[in-house]
Amino acid sequence: MKRNTSVDIFAISDLAIAALHALGLLFMVIALVYGIFFSGDAEEEVFMGVLGSIIIIVPLLAGLVVYGSAGFGLIKRKSWGYYMHIAASVLAFFSVLLIAYAVVSFVFVFKPEFRQEFFVD
Numbered sequence: 001m002k003r004n005t006s007v008d009i010f011a012i013s014d015l016a017i018a019a020l021h022a023l024g025l026l027f028m029v030i031a032l033v034y035g036i037f038f039s040g041d042a043e044e045e046v047f048m049g050v051l052g053s054i055i056i057i058v059p060l061l062a063g064l065v066v067y068g069s070a071g072f073g074l075i076k077r078k079s080w081g082y083y084m085h086i087a088a089s090v091l092a093f094f095s096v097l098l099i100a101y102a103v104v105s106f107v108f109v110f111k112p113e114f115r116q117e118f119f120v121d
Contacts, residue, residue: 004117006108007074011081013101014071014088021064028057066091082118085109 032053036046070088073081086109092102108114 004113006114007077007117010085010105010108011071011074014067014074014085017088017098017101018064018067018071021060021067025057025060025064028053028060032057063091077117079118082109082115 032050035041035049035053039046039049041049066084066088070081070084073084075081085105089102089105089109092098092105
């Protein structure tokens with residue numbers, strides 16, 4: 001049986017988006033460490049900076065986990081990878097930059113030949 005190349009394309013896309021989340025997460029952790037230890041700000045300003053950083057870090061971490069697991073699941077052609085890719089597409093709707101990705105992803109994910117890669121009928 002010939003492998004569906006759209007699955008591989010979406011797997012690479014999911015892993016690339018996960019890598020972008022990892023870079024954002026790394027940047028925020030560095031900024032957080034700098035703000036706590038080296039900024040010299042007042043205690044209240046440091047607290048607000050930590051709170052703001054946590055508000056940004058949590059969605060980045062969630063995106064890293066969802067997109068990373070979706071990418072690896074699609075590469076291995078696991079059924080959980082198919083569902084994680086759907087979850088990643090839903091998450092993409094919450095980002096202005098990834099709305100087009102989400103629409104294209106939903107167009108492909110519900111095609112029979114895409115689903116056939118993961119489930120034997």
